Structure formats: C-alpha cells, structure tokens
Amino acid sequence: MGRYKCAYNCESSSETDVKYFKFPLYNPRKLKKWLLNMKWKDWTPSRFSVLCIDHFEEQCIDRSGKCVKLLEDAVPTIFPSPGDAQKRKASSTPRSKRNKPPDVKASHTSPPQSPTRTPVKAKTRVQSKEARQTEEPAGDKDPKKTNDKWRIIVDEGLLKIESFPHFFHGDYCEPRDIQWAPDDNLSCSQTACEDPEKLIEVKEPWQWLGLDVRGPLHQTLNGHKYILTVTDYYSKWVEAVPMQSCLPPDVAKQIVDIIAHFGYPFRILSRLPHDIVHKINRELKDQLKVSMALVVYHQQTGTLDLVTQQMIDRMVSDLIEEHAPDWDVYLPAKVFSLCFKEHSKTKERPFSVLCCKGPEPVHSPRGLDYVYSKIRESAFVVR
Incomplete structure (x- = not known):
C-alpha cells in the first residue's frame, strides 16, 4: 500500500x-x-x-x-x-x-x-512522470514535449513543427487553426485537390480507415498504457483498443481482430513513422496471408476528420482524468457512447451508417487501381 x-x-x-x-x-x-x-x-x-x-x-x-x-x-x-x-x-x-x-x-x-x-496538479505530475519513464519513439528528444500527459505517435517530421497540437489543443482551439503537417507539405494536398487524377473520394462505409496510436497514458493495473484507434472516415465509426505496448506485432494483432469482425477495407491510412508502417504491413502479410500493403503512410490521416479526432481526444482525456488506474475497463463504454451518438457533422449515428445502412463485410482483400505511391500522393475527400 x-x-x-x-x-x-x-x-x-x-x-x-x-x-x-x-x-x-x-x-x-x-x-x-x-x-x-x-x-x-x-x-x-x-x-x-x-x-x-x-x-x-x-x-x-x-x-x-x-x-x-x-x-x-x-x-x-x-x-x-x-x-x-x-x-x-x-x-x-x-x-x-x-x-x-x-x-x-x-x-x-x-x-x-x-x-x-489538488487533484489536477497531482495527476499531471504522476502522468508526466509516467511519460518520462516510458519508451519514446526515436527522434522525439524535444524536452518541451516531456511534460505532455500523452500524445499521438506520428511521423518524426511532424514532431518538429511548433504548431503541432499535442492534445489537439483541447477545448480552446478551433479546428481550422490546427496544422497537422509542415507548410511545405500542405501545398501537395492543395495541388492534389485541384488535380482530379490525384483525388480520392470516400464514398461508402468501411472503405478508407484511419489508424492512430495514443500514449503513453497512465499505466493501468492491467499494464495498458496505449490506445489504438481505427476510424471509418465515412460512417465515423470508432474502434479503440487498449495496448500494453505500441510495437508493430501488437498493432498488427489488433488490426487483424478488427478486420475479422468488420471485413477488409480498401486501405488503412496512418501517420505512424514510415519504418513502423512497414513492419506492421510485414506482420499483417504473415498473419492474414495477403500480399498487399494494407496500411499506407499518409499525412492527411489527422486532418481528414477533425471532428471525430477531437471527440476521441476528449474521450481519452476524460478516461485518464476520471479513471486513471483502470481507464482500460471503462474504454469500451466510452467508445460505445461515441458510436451510438449522433455525429455533429453527418447528423447520423455511426452505428446506423455502418451496421444498418452499410454494405456487407468483405472477407477477402479488396483490390485497387491505385498503387501504394499514388495513394500517398493523393488527397482524400470525405462527404
């Protein structure tokens, strides 16, 4: 004690x-x-x-x-x-x-x-200590970032931006004020939107998904300190899973479980570091017996659906604030609430769009006319 x-x-x-x-x-x-x-x-x-x-x-x-x-x-x-x-x-x-x-x-x-x-200050000190003691991805040596409660694990290039919004700037920053990629890379997306050949439209549920890993969080009694989230850009459905580590085999295992339940998407976009994405794809090829690269590195992962990203952010913030020792136990109920509540953008419940109106799950890999490199260079548009 x-x-x-x-x-x-x-x-x-x-x-x-x-x-x-x-x-x-x-x-x-x-x-x-x-x-x-x-x-x-x-x-x-x-x-x-x-x-x-x-x-x-x-x-x-x-x-x-x-x-x-x-x-x-x-x-x-x-x-x-x-x-x-x-x-x-x-x-x-x-x-x-x-x-x-x-x-x-x-x-x-x-x-x-x-x-x-002083509960807020006390918890901040504890969580900051946890963050310092937890392994950090290579390249993140900025001492200013060690005081954050948690962050989204992203490409090293994004971590060098002063405007990168740890915590999504919480409740005090408007989405339009958030920059998720370097200024020199934003022009690529703008150019792609003007070029129909480099434009990909998300037309149906469970076609294009976004993957993020958040952490390190306050470690629970079960040893969990990361949350993997998978978001369907069309229906706004969210899958969130607690993890003890964010190593590629652990991420791949969770993706396999999600695919077993909801079927194959076209591809999964992620802003995890390039080498991590490569290792995840290698694990998925072994576990799913597929030849394609299912996860694609794309810097638009965070900007494609800011509303849902902010909802997930607040959900995680509430969990570690209210249930620090056992937030993993309360996570399913929080995610259930997100998926069964009317989305502020679509005015529909994600559950209704994906499970009631959406197509039947596809149980085999889905082919695309786009090669891996073209997906990375294209800009995505959601309804």
Missing part, C-alpha cells in the same frame, strides 16, 4: 506497511459520519482518498480473514485535537512543505496537503 498516503497526513503516512481504507463514497450516510469526525470544512474526498488504520478503534477492524478489513458500520474516531494538529503541521517534514502551496497557512479547519487537495 506504499502508493497511498493518509488523507489526514498523520505520522503513519510515511510507513509502507500501514493498512489504508478508502472513503465510503457510495454510502452517503456513512461518508457523512467519517467527515464529521475528521472535523474538516470545505473538503471532499475523491476515489483515491484513504485513511490509515490508526484512525479506527480495534472493535471496528476485522482481522479474521487473510486480509485486514473494516466492519460494515466502522467509523473513524481517533483524531488528534486541533492543538495537536497545529503542532504537527508546524513541525512537518521538508517534503510535505514542498508539496504545500506557499500561500496557504496551516489551519485545523482545512485539510493538509493530500493527493485529493
């Missing part, structure tokens, strides 16, 4: 073998008794708040089983008097002083610094 710290900031917080108990957030009456005994004002515990065993009388503790636990009606009653609390706060360790905001004075009416006091 060393990852917990007693919300009361008692002396037991530094001991690693102390037993901690979470607040009864789902029992309002019981929670009210806990908080009244603590005698703190204007403080609400979160799902990560805990009290150590020293605040409970022995008659409230059940030691009969393998694990020490509280009885059903247990309420913490052992708390120091306000005078003792003042002395303890005045003689706090340098570490706790560093964690405490400089402009906040000690008071028995407000709780000392705890993980629940």
Whole structure:
C-alpha cells in the first residue's frame, strides 16, 4: 500500500506497511459520519482518498480473514485535537512543505496537503512522470514535449513543427487553426485537390480507415498504457483498443481482430513513422496471408476528420482524468457512447451508417487501381 498516503497526513503516512481504507463514497450516510469526525470544512474526498488504520478503534477492524478489513458500520474516531494538529503541521517534514502551496497557512479547519487537495496538479505530475519513464519513439528528444500527459505517435517530421497540437489543443482551439503537417507539405494536398487524377473520394462505409496510436497514458493495473484507434472516415465509426505496448506485432494483432469482425477495407491510412508502417504491413502479410500493403503512410490521416479526432481526444482525456488506474475497463463504454451518438457533422449515428445502412463485410482483400505511391500522393475527400 506504499502508493497511498493518509488523507489526514498523520505520522503513519510515511510507513509502507500501514493498512489504508478508502472513503465510503457510495454510502452517503456513512461518508457523512467519517467527515464529521475528521472535523474538516470545505473538503471532499475523491476515489483515491484513504485513511490509515490508526484512525479506527480495534472493535471496528476485522482481522479474521487473510486480509485486514473494516466492519460494515466502522467509523473513524481517533483524531488528534486541533492543538495537536497545529503542532504537527508546524513541525512537518521538508517534503510535505514542498508539496504545500506557499500561500496557504496551516489551519485545523482545512485539510493538509493530500493527493485529493489538488487533484489536477497531482495527476499531471504522476502522468508526466509516467511519460518520462516510458519508451519514446526515436527522434522525439524535444524536452518541451516531456511534460505532455500523452500524445499521438506520428511521423518524426511532424514532431518538429511548433504548431503541432499535442492534445489537439483541447477545448480552446478551433479546428481550422490546427496544422497537422509542415507548410511545405500542405501545398501537395492543395495541388492534389485541384488535380482530379490525384483525388480520392470516400464514398461508402468501411472503405478508407484511419489508424492512430495514443500514449503513453497512465499505466493501468492491467499494464495498458496505449490506445489504438481505427476510424471509418465515412460512417465515423470508432474502434479503440487498449495496448500494453505500441510495437508493430501488437498493432498488427489488433488490426487483424478488427478486420475479422468488420471485413477488409480498401486501405488503412496512418501517420505512424514510415519504418513502423512497414513492419506492421510485414506482420499483417504473415498473419492474414495477403500480399498487399494494407496500411499506407499518409499525412492527411489527422486532418481528414477533425471532428471525430477531437471527440476521441476528449474521450481519452476524460478516461485518464476520471479513471486513471483502470481507464482500460471503462474504454469500451466510452467508445460505445461515441458510436451510438449522433455525429455533429453527418447528423447520423455511426452505428446506423455502418451496421444498418452499410454494405456487407468483405472477407477477402479488396483490390485497387491505385498503387501504394499514388495513394500517398493523393488527397482524400470525405462527404
């Protein structure tokens, strides 16, 4: 239980073998008794708040089983008097002083610094630490990017752009203000749109898909720290899968599972690094027994459907903010919500477009008149 710290900031917080108990957030009456005994004002515990065993009388503790636990009606009653609390706060360790905001004075009416006091800042520090400890794709050595909670793994060339929007600029940036590719490459797409020979129109569901990998996220108890997303540009259907790593074999395995359920698309566009795309295609050829390159590197992957990309971004942000230890468990429900909600652009539900109105799944590779290089040079247009 060393990852917990007693919300009361008692002396037991530094001991690693102390037993901690979470607040009864789902029992309002019981929670009210806990908080009244603590005698703190204007403080609400979160799902990560805990009290150590020293605040409970022995008659409230059940030691009969393998694990020490509280009885059903247990309420913490052992708390120091306000005078003792003042002395303890005045003689706090340098570490706790560093964690405490400089402009906040000690008071028995407000709780000392705890993980629940400043949840946003605390989670940001934890996630930033996770990001620094996780393997990063080669070429991403910019120290400014190490403070981001997570990012989309893309081609190295895009990472050098100052305007590259980690987090898609969240809720404060309009889609038209976002640049996803270097300025010298944008002209290629504009030229392609003017040339019918270099224009590819997305006409039906499950023809052209977009693939992204987001991470590193806060690692869950199951070891997941990446999310692979596959988006159908026509129907706006989203598939999102948690992954423990973003290595080519792992990405290929998820693509194979998606194809087994929804059938073959024409091709899958991705902005993963070129060498990663090549390795994914090699894995897919072995697993699917096909000769074509199913995944195509294309810089338009992120700009082809900005609305859906922003929806996915907010979904991921909410997950790591609300369910940091087990966001992978809540991921299917979040994706279900996206696919069964009316899309702001099409005014239809992705489920209806793909599963009710869309064609039957194609269970064999789909041929194209375009070669790999021409797909990369073409610009895509979605309804």
